[in-house]
Amino acid sequence: MTTPDTTITVGSPEFLADPHAHYAWLRTNAPVHRGRMAYMGEQDVWLVSRYEDCRLLLADDRFLRSPGEQGPAMLAGFPDSVREPIRLMTTSNMILMDDPGHRRLRKLVAKPFTPRAIDRISGRVDELSHGLLDELEPLGRVELRERFALPVPATVINEMVGVPHADRERFGRGMNALVTGMARLGQESWAREMNALTELVRELIEHKRSEPGEDILTGLIQAEEDGDRLSEDELVAMVFLLVTAGYETTYNLITNAVLTLLDHPDQLARLRAAPDDEALWRSAVEELVRYGGPIGGTKPSTTVEDVTWHDTTIPAGATVIPVLAAANRDPAAFDDPDTFDIDRRPNAHLGFGHGVHFCLGANLARMETRVALRALVRRNPNLRLAVDRSELALEPMPFWTRYEELPVHLG
Ligand code: HEM
Structure with a gap:
């Protein structure tokens, strides 16, 4: 891995065997690196891995989110059946937009995610977590990822968005297709699931128009800024974004968190001994x-002109990803970056991104993780892995840290 002409392929089996060794190599030897990404074949991607550079990039308007003219060209490569769901997901989705279009949508959806709004639902998250543990604990051995880490954030975001109980299973299936992606399902079944999901969201919008509720979707339908409203396509894309971003990320954070704490029993013991130390729990979640x-990385950006950093020129029109997971272990930004330390303060990590696309749901994710973990840890003093640590594998998804499963013994 260490020759000067190495090309790092994010998501390759070699990479997945030790992502952090690759990140360290990038930071030291090639802070701006023309690499590859293994997803549905292989694609070129420029990787930026140092903390300061990632922050600069995310605030630099020479790097644009919107695929611009490449968007329609990308669509042309797909069969008709797949084009409509891709069009919906890429043209009205604020995470793939630049200002002012991005700012307009973000403003319309921001209210339910303020710290005060999130505090108000922490009791509900506590109740959900304890309810799940009541069911799971008698079983002893459980697969924690699907049985606990997933249903907490999935139920919360469904309730926040306003998806009725009767539709949750259909909805969950579609959302699963959305996040699993075309690479896993194949184009035809992915398109089928996505079209069914779009249909369901359009029905839901119709329903909320006639019977408004106290939920985000109703809020978005009614939201108006200076006489401006969301179009139906924008509503559909926003529901897709909120629900996928709302559970896919948090459920993997809760899974990774449990594993990290089991890997660091001293830190776990400190948290267990201090269930009411709010400041410690908050700093633990940041860590x-x-x-x-x-x-591990944001959505790709595209350079609008040649950009030269560290004697390397990224050409105009290139795809660039700031590698957040590498930045978060940069020794120039964090003391002992490979040490897990729940007391680390300050901790200005980039795990929720940076700049205008900074995670909208960061407060929600933090609260859900804190509340769910606290319930789990408090009630299960003998929590332990049910398989050998070496059997836990990462899913082959570039820029994600997702374990395939987390079997544990509760108790
Ligand atoms: C954006 C991380 C949970 C909604 C982002 C970004 C990151 C991130 C890194 C920036 C992406 C980019 O620049 O391309 C996380 C992590 C989470 C989490 C690590 C949990 C552990 C959530 C939750 C929601 C959410 C619970 C709730 C709805 C969003 C949205 C954006 C976003 C809507 C796009 C914001 C924009 O484009 O302005 N998130 N997220 N996220 N996140 Fe999260």
Whole structure:
């Protein structure tokens, strides 16, 4: 891995065997690196891995989110059946937009995610976590990822968005297809699931128009800024974004958090001994995001002109990804970056991104993780892995830290 002409392929089996060794190599030897990404074949991607550079990039308007003219060209490569769901997900989705279009959408959706709004639902998250543990604990051995880490954030975001109980299973299936992606399902079944999901969201919008509720979707339908409203396509894309971002990330954070704490029994013991030390729990969650957060890189940006950094020129039109997971272990930004330390303060990690696209749901994710973990740890003093640590494998998804499963013994 260490020759000067190495090309790092993010998501390759070699990479997945030890992502942090690759990140360290990038930071030291090639802070701006023309690499590859293994997803549905291989693609070129420029990787930026140092902390300061990632922050600069995310605030630099020479790097644009919107695929611009490449968007329609990308669509042309897909069969008709797949084009409509891709069009919906890429043209009205604020995470793939630049200002002012991005700012307009973000403003319309921001209210339910303020710290005060999130505090108000922490009791509900506590109740959900304890309810799940009541069911799971008698079983002894459980697969924690699907049985606990997933249903907490999935139920919360469904309730926040306003998805009725009767539709949750259909909805969950579609959302699963959305996040699993075309690479896993194949184009045809992915398109089928996505079209069914779009249909369901359009029905839901219709329903909320006639019977408004106290939920985000109703809020978005009614939201108006200076006479401006969201179009139906924008509503559909926003529901897709909120629900996928709302559970996919947090459920992997909770899974990774449990594993990180089991790997560091001294730190786990400190948390267990201090269930009411709010400041410690908050700093522990920040450190869990820095050390093992689920997202290793942001959505790709495109350079609008040649950009030269560290004697390397990224050409105009190139795809660039700031590698957040590498930045979060940069020794120039964090003391002993490979040490997991729940007392680390300050901790200005990039696990929730940076700049205008900084995670909208960061307060929600932090609260859910804190509340769910606290319930789990308090009630299960003998929590332990049910398989050998070496059997836990990462899913082959570039820029994600997702374990395939987390079998544990509760008790
Ligand atoms: C954006 C991480 C949970 C909603 C982001 C970004 C990151 C991130 C890194 C920036 C992406 C980029 O620049 O391309 C995480 C992590 C989470 C989490 C690690 C949990 C552990 C949530 C939750 C929601 C959410 C619970 C709730 C709805 C969003 C949205 C954006 C976003 C809407 C796009 C914001 C924009 O484009 O302005 N998140 N997220 N996230 N996140 Fe999260």
